[in-house]
Amino acid sequence: MGSVDTLTPVLTKDWGTDRSWTLPVYESRGGYASLKKALTMAQDDIIAAVKDSGLRGRGGAGFPTGMKWSFIPQDNPKPKYLVVNADESEPGTCKDTPLMMASPHLLVEGVIISSFAIRANTAFIYIRGEILHVIRRVQAAVAEAYAAGHLGKNIHGSGYDLDVVVHAGAGAYICGEETALLEGLEGRRGQPRLRPPFPAVAGLYASPTVINNVESIASVPSIIEHGAEWFSAMGTEKSKGYGIFSLSGHVTNPGQYEAPLGITLRELVDLSGGIRAGHQLKFWTPGGSSTPLLTDEHLDLPLDFEGMADAGTMLGTRAIQLFDETTCVVRAVLRWTEFYKHESCGKCTPCREGTWWLVQTLAAIEQGKGQESDLDLLLDQCDNILGRSFCALGDGATSPISSSIKYFRDEYLAHLTHGGCPLDPAASTVWASSLTRSGA
């Protein structure tokens, strides 16, 4: 296991630099050197380097990036495409957005190297439509890159052409699902596609397509610059490298902490100044609301793919939302479930109808209505959604419910005996202390 007691700023190293998003600043700090190096390399060697580095997809699923690239059939006469999934919408997840705000050129450089490796001459960056400021940043960076000759025809005399299209999504969580993203990118209704065929064979415009997360692609320049061994020296045996951990909620200093995979939550909480003063950690999500939540029992588990799987959850997007003992877990889970209901695309029955029902059952419990048997009903509803829906959105919707009932069944029951939430909802807010002082 690599060192886990220090931060490893690679993706975030420029974030504090003045005007870090501009090309001159990025280049002054070594930017686009990896591109120039990559253009001298054999394309298969780049794929091999990414494979050897052990980089696994940073969008949540953790599929080995280099292997995904090698699935692209190079004998297919159709054009190949790289699509960057920047539709970051998972509740709690906020790593790609600041990365694109602060270091858009890092992403662009990664896009160029990756596209070069898979022989794509067109790449798309699909950015969540709501984050307009980020879209403008990335558009500006792409324009700068064109002007500097990093993009366009015959990039730096290499004979390699690449066009990058920045595409704004229309505001749907489901478009973070890669095939729904492709549908949206093609101008259709954002709903997941039947697989097979997989995108590597017939993706965008029925052509071979690689879809990677922003952070995965942004990690590529450093792998080219420092080598696969440098990257794989960090992290744990099967979860190599570094990643951005986004801490939010009841911690003293919420924010992005870039560290090797395998760091523990205890270490991260320490780095962020501890849980909100005077309070204790109650529960947390390791990787966004779709990953089953954990409690203070799990503070010392390694935050890597295997460690989280062993605990019955997933590393996901490393969107760590922390909640202290003032938070009503039922209320939090209800909010998440309302989100899934709102975002269900409607294609398949379990997710469309199931989320509609889950919200009603949960809301009743939260208000102290319903009966104890509703908890078993909730779990049974989750059982009928999990693994039965068309895509993973339905699965994700069940995670907070089943995991919270597992750890906090008594708190659910307390709502029923108390005739409503036994906790003071105001106590979990950031202004709770002022409310107390004013006697409200």
Place this chain on the structure above:
Amino acid sequence: MTTTPEKAAAPVETVTVTIDGVQVDVAKDTLVIRAAEQIGVQIPRFCDHPLLAPAGACRQCLVEVPDAGNGRGFPKPQASCTLPVADGMVVNTQATSEVADKAQQGVMEFLLINHPLDCPVCDKGGECPLQNQAMSNGRGESRFVASGSGGVKRTFPKPINLSPQVLLDRERCIVCQRCTRFAEEIPGDPFIALVERGAQQQIGIAPDAPFLSYFAGNTIQICPVGALTSESYRFRSRPFDLVSSPAVAEHDACGSAIRVDHRRGKVMRRLAGNDPEVNEEWITDKDRFAFTYAVETDRLTYPQVRDADGVLRPASWPEAFTVAAEGLAAARKAGGVGVLTGGRLTGEDAYAYSKFARVALGTNDIDFRARPHSAEEAEFLAAHVVATGPEGGAVTYTDLESAASVVLVGFEPEDEAGAIFLRLRKAALHHHTRVLGIAPYTTRGLAKTHGTLLPTAPGDEPATLATLHDHAAHGIDSTSVILVGERLATVPGALSAVAALAATSGARMAWVPRRAGDRGALETGCLPTLLPGGRPVDDPQARVDAATAWGVDSLPEAAGRDGDAIVAALGAGELAGVVIGGVDPADTTDPAATMAALEQAAFVVALDLRASDVTRMADVVFPVAPVVDKAGTYVNWEGRPRTFEAVLGSPSSLPDLRVLAGIAEELGAPLGFRTVAEVWSQMEDMGPWDGPRATMTPVPPAPSDFDADGLVLSSWKQLLDQGTMQDGDKHLAATARPAIARVTRTLFEAVGPTVTLTGDRGSITLPAEPVDDMVDGVVWVPQNSSGLGVLTDLALPGSRVTISGGNA
């Protein structure tokens, strides 16, 4: 070369799978849901439809797959409607797997939480896959109502119109997408689509684009719930009160299988039948909704004879037979009697007219072509069409799918033969068949079959056909099929050019008339030059053969007059009488001349379903049975006999053949039959002609008149128009395409949005629409969508008309 290319496919590769412990061999790539059917296990399903691409949306068909054929199982239940079998695969359905059963019950419970459960007032109740499968694969009591503080259903305002005919009840919809997938995949009319998301997801239309597809009604039939209903049938009956009878659609020459649902002697609705060889499971909206014409108030129910005072009065059947026989005998003496039949005849009825003309009237003056026609066409039909069929290697629907290219000439399948259109689209999309349309512009139908336009003004078809063989880009060879429409009869030399192209290239050809009865009338000899079974009138052997079969000494030798000649002879007094059955004068070459001929004729016997201009001029009027009241056979364009039984039994509703038999008996020339079965047996005894076929003398094309003034008139009938067999369903009528004149963009810009066309028969004023690839010098109008129809109001298609902007 008439063998079907690529017919002898390699033997089907099979794989062995184990479903619920039963080993079964199924074709490779079979979906698990259908493999299970082969061992008798029905997996519940909604979005799955065998003729649509898999969707996997409803999740009702989940099964457990402990072994995918590679020794590893799937961790989650799999949708059996999207999973192809693999060799060695093990599948456990709800019959043997608790996991699968629970998954299915769970999905069913979800489907019902937002469903209104209004089965008692829902049209689908009693034949509803949701209702049935909720019984077989769901729980008896809903947990939704008792959960939390009581389940609240998502509601919508009650039905909205997707089109004037199709209604959508969004509460009942389970968004399986069968309708949207049908609209996009099968006819290529994606006017309906999913809108909104989550539980609010619904089927919708764009504000300015209703679901105006000729095939929209199919969505109602394949809807697995009661979400889609028709204005025509909504709330009119319960499925369990209906009697269903198989039948054949009477509106075109496709021979589409239909199902007629009736209650207490009244047809309530019609559905598509399932005939994979013919119409698969689809029919046009005309076939589905146009049946109320038979119960219009002007339906004839008793015979009538014209009194000395000139007034038609009711008469008994025996009296009418006697009066008709006396009048016809007199007319025969006074010059002769001609026989004109229309397109609604069954083969049996047509046979009766054919035999009646020869045996009872002693004439070959008979013609079924109640439309513009030609001698060249009669020769073409006798030489190349009559007495061919699928068993003899004639072109079939299936052949369209294996053909490398299909040429359409004088033929617009979407308007004139819907089942062919759908099959051509399937061929183009899934079998790479190239469709080549010889027409003046790219029609919507041609575009939807991804066809290539060979731009041709009416009259220039022979020239275009002549270029096709050895054409570099779209050469026609033995893997090609030429589909010839009946309209081509009016272009001199065109049918000769088709025959020549087929002969030189080896391409196969098929003739596609518009009407259901036309091919049967051809087969039974309702032509001046043909006797039944393709026996040429001018072949003494054939005449002897027919005379022997009919037990008469001889048959008239002289070739008869065709339809136009009969009209002319009546007008000139050369013929004194006419027997006319089911002819609308407005359809004939010259409607005014036809009306004048009927006026002029000394004696007119009319057999018809409803009162018309013809029956009002007749001396004796016989009511005849609509197709729903009689058994019979249509011969479709393939030459495939499509036999059906009577749907409704109405003893007072007699087929044409019974009427003709009655008159013939009074004439002292009995036809030897009184029933459909007796006719059928006579036709079987007679069989097709086994002597030499008639031959065709090629006709040269008419010289082009490039310098003539005005525009060449292109016209055909749209699927839905003013045809009398569409009477009675205003909702259907409202889905018809409007009457517009199509012109070149240049001309449109010159004459504006409203144009007046003037021909030798009059003027019509229509809205105009520019068409980018319209051939210069051509204007297109629908033949029977406005006024009294183009033949009456304007001019003969192919002739010249002038155009001016605005109202005349």
